[in-house]
Amino acid sequence: MMLTGKTALVTGASRGIGAAIARLLAQHGAAVSVNYVNNREAGEAVVQNITALGGKALLVQADVTDRNQSEHMILEVEQALGPIDILVLNAGFQFRIAPFLDFPWEDFEHKLAGELKAAFFCCRAVVPSMITRGSGSIIAISSTLSRHPGDGFCAHSTAKSALNAFVQSLAHELGPHGIRVNTVAPGLTLTDATAGIPGPQKQAIAAMTPLRRNGLPEDIAGPVLFLASDQSRFITGTYTPVDGGIQMT
Numbered sequence: 001m002m003l004t005g006k007t008a009l010v011t012g013a014s015r016g017i018g019a020a021i022a023r024l025l026a027q028h029g030a031a032v033s034v035n036y037v038n039n040r041e042a043g044e045a046v047v048q049n050i051t052a053l054g055g056k057a058l059l060v061q062a063d064v065t066d067r068n069q070s071e072h073m074i075l076e077v078e079q080a081l082g083p084i085d086i087l088v089l090n091a092g093f094q095f096r097i098a099p100f101l102d103f104p105w106e107d108f109e110h111k112l113a114g115e116l117k118a119a120f121f122c123c124r125a126v127v128p129s130m131i132t133r134g135s136g137s138i139i140a141i142s143s144t145l146s147r148h149p150g151d152g153f154c155a156h157s158t159a160k161s162a163l164n165a166f167v168q169s170l171a172h173e174l175g176p177h178g179i180r181v182n183t184v185a186p187g188l189t190l191t192d193a194t195a196g197i198p199g200p201q202k203q204a205i206a207a208m209t210p211l212r213r214n215g216l217p218e219d220i221a222g223p224v225l226f227l228a229s230d231q232s233r234f235i236t237g238t239y240t241p242v243d244g245g246i247q248m249t
């Protein structure tokens with residue numbers, strides 16, 4: 001129970017990595033707000049899962065790329081659960097995978113803006129109360145593609161690499177206020193977002209991975225729990241790849 005008495009907000013927690021993070025933080029005593037944008041049923045299932053195990057969870061709908069919706073969601077969480085101690089920027093946005101010369105600027109801009117708006121708006125709304133209380137932990141879910149780009153991923157890699165820089169900028173500015181800001185970077189992880197990758201391709205990646213398998217959402221949740229808890233109290237501005245060792249930096 002590393003998070004007793006803490007309140008957490010996990011964006012995009014109705015499915016995949018966000019759902020696993022929400023469940024683990026709740027299992028360790030945090031009151032968790034589970035954000036979704038469209039899939040209410042999936043969000044409700046995560047909340048039910050948490051409460052069935054004796055945890056505390058609140059379902060909150062918001063498109064985190066929209067400033068008003070993000071601000072409204074955070075007010076709703078604060079009113080219901082109290083000030084937010086842990087913010088996990090996880091929501092995953094669909095994006096085009098295509099060679100650079102086939103990439104429309106509009107799609108590139110949409111991915112970059114979406115990733116950064118979601119981080120900016122949520123942090124802007126949460127950080128003032130963290131400053132007042134002199135503590136807080138923000139964890140952004142990036143991607144190993146931010147440091148090791150692959151063909152067709154120019155928008156995703158650029159957006160996630162900007163997110164890494166945003167995290168380090170905030171870590172610098174907010175450290176003196178007792179607020180830690182870190183990045184967790186998954187490699188290929190089995191979720192709805194990667195369901196379309198053919199099986200043989202996933203097996204080939206597993207075969208190249210030192211730990212010889214693909215990632216699961218629960219693999220990502222563990223490092224997030226550590227960074228959310230006081231066990232990492234002297235750690236900020238870091239980038240933690242969680243990919244079974246396939247990309248050693």
Ligand SMILES: NC(=O)c1ccc[n+]([C@@H]2O[C@H](COP(=O)([O-])OP(=O)(O)OC[C@H]3O[C@@H](n4cnc5c(N)ncnc54)[C@H](OP(=O)(O)O)[C@@H]3O)[C@@H](O)[C@H]2O)c1
Binds near residue numbers: 013039040042089092
């Ligand atoms: N899976 C991987 O291999 C992998 C690898 C590296 C990094 N990541 C990163 O890990 C994070 C989670 O990815 P995932 O694979 O778990 O994704 P996923 O299974 O596709 O789930 C996406 C989640 O984000 C929510 N979401 C989407 N757009 C949103 C918006 N505008 N506002 C609020 N919530 C929104 C979805 O809500 P609804 O259910 O309501 O649609 C859902 O809960 C992402 O940041 C992704 O880039 C994933």
